[in-house]
Amino acid sequence: MAKKPVISARNVWKIFGANPKKYLSQISADYSFDQIKEDGYIAGVKDVSIDVHKGEMLVIMGLSGSGKSTLVRCLSRLHDITGGTISVDNQDIMSLTEKELIELRRSKMGMVFQSFGLLPHRTVLENVAFPLEMRGQDKYTRRERALEVIRLVGLEGREEYFPRELSGGQQQRVGIARSLAIEPDIWFLDEPFSALDPLIRREMQVEFLRLQGLLGKTIVFITHDFDEALRLADRIAIMKDGMIEQCSTPDQIVLNPATEYVRKFTEEVEKARVVNVEAIMEPTGKPRSSKNALYGNKKLRDVAKILASDTREFIPVKDTDDKLIGQINRKKALDIVFGE
Amino acid sequence: MKKHDQNERDLKAIDTNTGIASIFLLVALAFLLSRGILPAWLIRIPEALVPPLAVWLDLIFNFIKDDLHLIDLTRAISGGLEVLLDITANLLYGRNRWPKLGPIPWAAVCASFVVLAYYLGGLRLALLALVTFVWTALIGQWKIAMQTMSVLTLAAPFAVLIGLGLGITAWKFRTFDKSIRPILSVLQTLPFFTYLLPAVIFFKVGPTAGAVATIMFAVPPMILMTTLGLRKVSTEIVEAGHMSGCTRWQMLRRVYIPAARTEILVGVNQVIMLCLAMVVLTAFIGMPGLGAKLLAMMGSFKIGRSFEIGITIVLFAIMLDRMSKAWVMKQPVHFDRGTQWWHRHKYFLLSLLAFVFFLLLSQLIPILAEVTRKQSFSQGKEIDKIIKGFLAIDSIKNTTEWLRWFLNVKVLIPFRNSLLWIPTPAFILIIMGLGWYLAGKKEALIAGLFFTIVAITGWWDRSVITLYTVISAVVLATFIGIPLGILAARSTKWSSRILLACDTAQTFPSFIYLIPAIMLFGVNDVAVVFSILIFAAVPLTRYTIEGLRGVPPEMVEAADMSGATRFQKLLTVQLPLALPTMGVGFNQAINFAFFMVIIAAFIGTQDLGQELQRTLAGTELGKNFVLGMNVSLMALSFDFIITKWTETRKQALGLG
Structure with missing residues (x-):
């Protein structure tokens, strides 16, 4: 990943309390969350450094109170950070004036909220057109654009409804449409599906992946649901007590948890569902037979049947162009499939 | 632990x-x-020490009033207020002032209100409005009721606007909020007579002073409800506003105030009810209307007439309360795309239509314009007889x-004396x-x-x-x-x-x-x-x-x-x-x-x-x-x- 990060956070702190700036200058970075709490302050975000690359979907995962929502609010400068730097497109967002910040949000950022944050007195159309209205677009073009995104999220025919006349899933579609109206480069989603029923949640995740396939935005996605994180993420950052415990690809997190906390999370996960063939692949010295080779981008579970029936010790792996790229150890793969 | x-x-x-x-x-x-055996100075504070x-x-008041020329300012305000009051007075009960159009026939007012009530709360509310207006007209109290309403229609919007402005300021600035809170709680316990006299001194006798006292009296809850409502707006809605790139003014006007709609409208409801309560009481400073009439009737022990005026006041109170509460509860309902504008605004048009229709009709049928004294159904004397007969x-x-x-001999007097x-x-x-x-x-x-x-x-x-x-x-x-x-x-x-x-x-x-x-x-x-x-x-x-x-x-x-x-x-x-x-x-x-x-x-x-x-x-x-x-x-x-x-x-x- 040689590309420049779109969002780059360095040693970010967010402390809540009476006089956080002064307090931060007095403590050292290794102060624990509980020590800070005893001093009457809450460490929302604690010394976090993270990059988000263009077109990447970074999922921030953590239990409630772990600071994930605070972190995303720091990245969008809904909260002013206490220490560290955050730059978006190489611009230090803490140095922006109010006007510049408004401009940044009007042109580059979109955000989706857990309980939707819809304006109750506006129709679907007016809600979706709201950011366009704020930047002073004329009535006709903003209507056209709003209708376009409403169609994109599959709400055509409901343009004139008010939020309370819609189901939760539909309301969140409005929230998504609103956040997309200005064609943002960066898309923040703060637990967008947590308030929905499991069935609807599933449906919305599929829908979301479809949208992302179409749009290819840079995404920061927050969730407390590990399964959701695994399903969606390019990379996952796991947070606890305001700190990032581990930030890596789903494969790596499942196979090599960095801390005890992360390991506990991954324990219950059916690893074969997460791990790709590629992730446990080893290079072959000399290409042997490419007969019955597996695709490297397949999940282990999807090839479990083959693994069970193919009795070779090593099974060759190919990429999507059917080129041989390596091999996997069958026993190792089966161990993961059966969750040794 | x-x-x-x-x-x-x-x-x-x-x-x-x-x-x-x-x-x-x-x-x-x-x-x-x-x-x-206590010395007298321990039983009551001696006069000399008071x-x-x-x-x-x-002395302080006079200094503020005359030397700081506050009276000039207030008299100027009352001048402006008087012009507005004259307009409402002319329209509602035909006081001989500019624009000299009134009085509006009661049937026209009634009809447009009934439509409005129907829009807000359906058939039952419409019926309530109908009963209120028809009763008031037929019992021959239209004019005095409109005297009261002419002040109310002016005082309530003023109180709402002032309360909204101060409420927003209190919400924005903590120190302002903290400094007005004690004043508000004093204002809310201050007896209404204390509102009346300064109003009279600074704003002349009659409707102007009545309106000022009414506004003063009704503002505090509006301030509190506004601040409360703005504080309660959910953080996500606020954040959504920020992320949509709202400026401060856009935040206030497009996000906060609409989102606090319920609390603000509850404040409006309270303002209207307090205004009504106060307008009736301004009878004590010579403000004509329902209150003055009731005061006069009770003073001369005309129970029947008092009873009738009481019913009018109660009907108006219930109607205004229910209508403004219905407005609080009223949620927007969508129209399908392509609905014609007349369909979207049908209640407004209907209300206008009803108004014009009865305005014209009342030219032909005079009783729809004004119920004269002889035509009125007032049964004051008969009710008097019935009540007195019942009590006898x-x-x-x-x-x-x-x-x-x-109560007097066994409870109240001994208790008071002790x-x-x-x-x-x-x-x-x-x-x-x-x-x-x-x-x-x-x-x-x-x-x-x-x-x-x-x-x-x-x-x-x-x-x-x-x-x-x-x-x-x-x-x-x-x-x-x-x-x-x-x-x-x-x-x-x-x-x-x-x-x-x-x-x-x-x-x-x-x-x-x-x-x-x-x-x-x-x-x-x-x-x-x-x-x-x-x-x-x-x-x-x-x-x-x-x-x-x-x-x-x-x-x-x-x-x-x-x-x-x-x-x-x-x-x-x-x-x-x-x-x-x-x-x-x-x-x-x-x-x-x-x-x-x-x-x-x-x-x-x-x-x-x-x-x-x-x-x-x-x-x-x-x-x-x-x-x-x-x-x-x-x-x-x-x-x-x-x-x-x-x-x-x-x-x-x-x-x-």
Whole structure:
């Protein structure tokens, strides 16, 4: 990943309390969350450094109170950070004036909220057109654009409804449409599906992946649901007590948890569902037979049947162009499939 | 662990509170026992020591008024206000002023309001509006009702706008909020006579002063509701606004205010109701209208006519309350795309159409324009006869007379005399002791300070008489309100019925409560107490029901499963848990009583209200303020103590 990060956070702190700036200058970075709490302050975000690359979907995962929502609010400068730097497109967002910040949000950022944050007195159309209205677009073009995104999220025919006349899933579609109206480069989603029923949640995740396939935005996605994180993420950052415990690809997190906390999370996960063939692949010295080779981008579970029936010790792996790229150890793969 | 320590400390504090409280009460007792040998200066503050507060205040007022030229400013404002009032007066009841178009035929006003009511609340509300307007017109009170409304239609929007502006400022600036809060709580306990005199002095007599006093009186709840509503806007909606790139002004106008719509409209509802209550009372400063008529009729003991005016006022109160509440509840409903504009605005157009139609029709059928005196259906004399005949029935007469005799001779007079007998220091100590026991140090000291100020102003005896009326009325009201509440709370059906009745009764302007009191008991102390009593019984009933119904069902079930009888359950589970809520009702009852006791002055009391009413005739602004402050200080003392008590009780019971 040689590309420049779109969002780059360095040693970010967010402390809540009476006089956080002064307090931060007095403590050292290794102060624990509980020590800070005893001093009457809450460490929302604690010394976090993270990059988000263009077109990447970074999922921030953590239990409630772990600071994930605070972190995303720091990245969008809904909260002013206490220490560290955050730059978006190489611009230090803490140095922006109010006007510049408004401009940044009007042109580059979109955000989706857990309980939707819809304006109750506006129709679907007016809600979706709201950011366009704020930047002073004329009535006709903003209507056209709003209708376009409403169609994109599959709400055509409901343009004139008010939020309370819609189901939760539909309301969140409005929230998504609103956040997309200005064609943002960066898309923040703060637990967008947590308030929905499991069935609807599933449906919305599929829908979301479809949208992302179409749009290819840079995404920061927050969730407390590990399964959701695994399903969606390019990379996952796991947070606890305001700190990032581990930030890596789903494969790596499942196979090599960095801390005890992360390991506990991954324990219950059916690893074969997460791990790709590629992730446990080893290079072959000399290409042997490419007969019955597996695709490297397949999940282990999807090839479990083959693994069970193919009795070779090593099974060759190919990429999507059917080129041989390596091999996997069958026993190792089966161990993961059966969750040794 | 920390929480536990906190609890321990609280418990200890309660122990010491009780100890200190009993010391206060013992000292007071010593005063009482030795009253015979106490020197006179310990029984009442000697006249010589009473500072001439009124004179000082007058000097200050005169300085502000004349030397700082405030009067010029207010007179300029009142000039502007007068122009506006003339317009509404001309339109609504044809006062001979510009634009000289009015009066609008009653049928036209009625028709457009009925459509509006239908839009807001459906058939039932439309019917209510219809009944109200038709009744008012046919009974021959259209003109006086419109005199009242001409002030209301102006005062209410002004109060809303001022309240909204101040509310937003208070929400934006913490310091402003903190500095106006105490002023607001004083304003809310200040007797209405204290609003009237400055209004008269600064804004002339009649409608202008009436409008100003009304606006002043109605603004505080609007400020509070606005601030509350803006604070309650969900953070996600605010963040969504920020992320959409709103500027500050866009945030306020497009996000905060629409999102706080419910609270702001509840504020509007309160403004309208307070305006109505106050407009009726401005009769005391010569504002013509329903209030003035009622005052005149009650003064000359024309019960029948008073009764009719009372019904008009009540109908207007209910209608305005229900309509503005329906507006709060009204949620936008979508129209399908491509709906024609006339369809989107059909109610507005219909209302306009109805207005024009009846405007034209009334040119042909004059009775639709104005119901003349001879045409009116007023049955004042007949109702008089019926009521007087009813009251003259032996059994009824005997009952009311016995009740009057009993209350007066056996309860009220002895109670009053004993309160007056208590030496001032002992009285203050008793209040402080009770305050310390119920609430704590801070509240006790405040109450002590407030009552000491009352004593120093030199109006002690009249203050005690005011207090005596309030206490006796509230105590008697608990005998009605609490049992009624307990009975009603037993079934869901009756709870909602009685709650609705209480709701409705609370919308009546307080003035109304004098009518049955005078009807039954004539003009005397008992009537005063009786009118306050019914006024104060309303919140007591209401909060008793709410408290009992609010007891968590699993606790009631636990009591049932423990084999408690209905009475045991009530006594050991429901009442203790409902007590804090009932405390809120008790507090409101006392506040209402302080409000009402001043109005009752017009029946002829000997308390602060009487003196206050007298100041209205003159220009003794200083005295008026001193008297008003005394009422306010006493009311606030009780308010602080009871509020604190309910809060601690709620916390102790874990009811949040």
